Amino acid sequence: MQDVARAVGVSPMTVSRAFRNDASVSDKTREAVRQAAEAMGYVFDSTASTLRSQRTGFVAVTIPSINNANFAETVRGLSEALKPQGLQILLGTTDYDIQNEEELIEQLLRRRPEAIVVTGGKHTERARRLLENAAIPVIETWDLPDRPLGHVVGFSNAAAVGMTVDHLVAHGATRIAFIGGDADRDTRGTDRRLGFIAAMQRHGLDATRLIAAGAPPISMREGARAMARLLETLPDTQAVICVSDLSAFGSLSECQRRGVAVPGQIAIAGFGDYEIAGTCVPALTTVNPFPHEIGRRAAEVIAAALATPGLPPQRAAITPGLIARDSTG
Amino acid sequence: MQDVARAVGVSPMTVSRAFRNDASVSDKTREAVRQAAEAMGYVFDSTASTLRSQRTGFVAVTIPSINNANFAETVRGLSEALKPQGLQILLGTTDYDIQNEEELIEQLLRRRPEAIVVTGGKHTERARRLLENAAIPVIETWDLPDRPLGHVVGFSNAAAVGMTVDHLVAHGATRIAFIGGDADRDTRGTDRRLGFIAAMQRHGLDATRLIAAGAPPISMREGARAMARLLETLPDTQAVICVSDLSAFGSLSECQRRGVAVPGQIAIAGFGDYEIAGTCVPALTTVNPFPHEIGRRAAEVIAAALATPGLPPQRAAITPGLIARDSTG
DNA sequence: GGGGCTGATGTTATCGTTCCCGTCGACTGA
DNA sequence: TCAGTCGACGGGAACGATAACATCAGCCCC
Structure with missing residues (x-):
């Protein structure tokens, strides 16, 4: 900054002010400082500014x-x-x-x-x-x-999943499963699972259809594996809520591979309103957390x-x- | 740091050394400094360290x-x-x-x-x-x-798409299209389009089936729209390469909505090896840039x-x- | 014409560390 | 016993900017 000041013929203080767009520097001086700095390849040093x-x-x-x-x-x-x-x-x-x-x-x-x-x-x-x-x-x-x-x-992650449960119940589903991670590391995922259980109990429905699909965050691949397990162990499930749209899409793809009709045989809902949820066929019901x-x-x-x-x-x-x-x- | 030094009964210099895991501080002193700092809620200030x-x-x-x-x-x-x-x-x-x-x-x-x-x-x-x-x-x-x-x-983005063209040609396709953005803002997308043209010409094939789908980066939605346009304007296209897996998946979903068989009627390839490419049905041919x-x-x-x-x-x-x-x- | 004001600039000290150099006591080996 | 070495630690200056205060010319208005 001293070098720039010398080149312009002002004090370092004026250069400092010019760089900060501080009020009291004349436009002429400010412009001269900018040009000199650009010509000399000087780049303002935030680390010193920060300290003072x-x-x-x-x-x-x-x-x-x-x-x-x-x-x-x-x-x-x-x-x-x-x-x-x-x-x-x-x-x-x-x-x-x-x-x-x-x-x-x-x-x-x-x-x-x-x-x-x-x-x-x-x-x-x-x-x-x-x-x-x-x-x-x-x-x-x-x-x-x-x-x-x-x-x-x-x-509230719990309330968000509660909305999804309400939606599925309103459409006549009673045997509803939840697919999520198998540990509490992802605390938001855990809250969603707890929200699922609470909402199911509120409706007087069985809340034990829980599929744990590996270390969170579970993604498409784990979602697909979880759906495979769900279809094999609880084939009468009518609807499934996934902890996110990624696992929901994985679940959907697994149904497509197996020829299971969605939503005919099983309905699927996700969370997050990722772009994929609105694009895939059928498009996924989801919750947008904005x-x-x-x-x-x-x-x-x-x-x-x-x-x-x-x-x-x-x-x-x-x-x-x-x-x-x-x-x- | 002075306060910590006073509390421990050493100089600020020693505290500094203790925090830097510098050699010449005794383990006992280092531990005392750490404890005092923790108790006093002192957090090392990188901004000053940085300056000096x-x-x-x-x-x-x-x-x-x-x-x-x-x-x-x-x-x-x-x-x-x-x-x-x-x-x-x-x-x-x-x-x-x-x-x-x-x-x-x-x-x-x-x-x-x-x-x-x-x-x-x-x-x-x-x-x-x-x-x-x-x-x-x-x-x-x-x-x-x-x-x-x-x-x-x-x-080389161009070479990567060239590999995809070679793959499609080897599978017998000759009428191949490219879906990408309509401006050169995304320079990597542009390089891929140019790579497509170069590879097609290398094979002696027509390289004019180019669908521009909006401002880059184009995503699933734009990919779907682009595929709709392609199917309407150039229905005899045998294969399409998309600038990324996201637009490729959008294209695939559009085919599914229209009942167009993939790869039966049209083959689709993407770029990037996003997770979706390996999960969707049918899984997408793509290029992994690691x-x-x-x-x-x-x-x-x-x-x-x-x-x-x-x-x-x-x-x-x-x-x-x-x-x-x-x-x- | 003088007091007060304003806008543009300069001077000095300082932000919280670390570099450089120096001190001091303990240990070692002949 | 003592020079030499080494490990642990301290004092003062400096990193590159800016806050706070000072200065100073020009202007306005009564």
Whole structure:
């Protein structure tokens, strides 16, 4: 910066102001600085700026996996809404493991983000302490935790599956199964399974047709295997709810391979409204949790919290939308 | 750090060393420092460390979209291989636009990454200048550029589609179409279209059956629409190659809706070996570009370049694998 | 004409670490 | 016993920007 200042014939302070689009620099000086910097190949150094100003411009975000269209949409919604605020996303993945999440959160906090967005409401005790001590806005998403750490932008996974159960029951199904992962590592998947059981019991129906299909998150392949097992062990099942559209599509493909009519012999519903659900034949009934909207709303909460330091914890409950399609008649 | 030092009764320098796992600190002192820090809720500040040591621990990565399983796999491969080296990914998306890429690259370079990985080999002139001036290892991926900026870990998109053409021709097809986007924004999609034309001409076949299906990247929906158009305008087409598996699946679903037999009446091939290609019925013939491997290899190049400052530009050409499945007979 | 104001710029100290160099005590071997 | 070596630790300066305050010319208005 000194070199640029020398070249233009001003002080480093003026160069600094020119780069920040600060008010009191004349347009002529600003332009001269920009040109000199461009010619010299100077690129502004955020790391030093960060130290003195105590503003990193980072918002830390943790998601279970980058390879998931739903979480990707949330990140995109966040990113779009944070960019105009001059905030950049620092992304990390937990691989669906709260122990990894703890380590990741510490790594991210070392970078001094101005806010942090985490997926889910379940964390290790140390992770909770780290987040509470960080003295920055914390937003939990994709869940409605009982004991929130700060702000919340999410929905009830259990209620979302409850809507699907209601839909199937309204269409006359009584023998309904649930396909999901076989461990509680994916906490949202677990919530959906519990939501299934609760809704079935609410309808006075048998809630024991549970197919566990391997380590979560289960995908198309595991969905297909689970459907094979379901058709063999519980052939009188009328409908099945899958933990996500990916496993639902896997289930559908298995039915096609076996010549089982969908929805004639068995109805299939998924979760997430992935693009495939609206494209495949028959199109899949699913629930849209509005992942992009979650990201957008989370960014709004961040903006509000940074503008108003003492802002009380916000709680934005999003209502997922049931999308009835051909796969459930 | 001073507070921690006072609490333990040592100098800040010793605390610093303890946190860096530096050699000359006794185990006892190190443990005392860790405990005091944990108790006081102190979290190491990378921003200051970065400034003094001139090491950020960042590797910048640009991808066209976060919502794409192929690029996500590359990021995962990078991330897994960089973590043991103490390097963290700073991710940005270009939305398939080299103007956005230029802006993004500048933003990222301000953070002083130790290396930068970009997707593709086409950039604006200013982006090229920025990358050349940055004096850090640059790795271009997902392409084999003629005029590389530095290191390359990629494959020929044109050759990959050429393999698919050869496969279809070997199965007796002569009237072959290509479905892709209608603009050159997605440079890899464009390369695949050009590769299709070149391969068809090499076989002495008509290379004019090109369906343009909207702004790239085209997805399932656009693939379905494109197939509808193809079936209406060129009904004697025997086989179609889609720019990706997503549009290929959309095409397949359109055939299913119309009762067109795949591969009986028309064969379909895609690109990318997305999970759906192996799951759907019939399973899709596709090409696997080994995206995870690209990420892993790129991380290896980074490690080598950081260890050996004068390292000559590396060029790792990956050979994509054709995966013949039922959709092409 | 002088006090007050405004816009453009400069000076000094500082953000929280780490580099560089130095100190000090303990141990070792002849 | 003592020079030499080594491991553990401390003091001061510096990384590259910016916050806070100071300066100064020009202008306005009574």
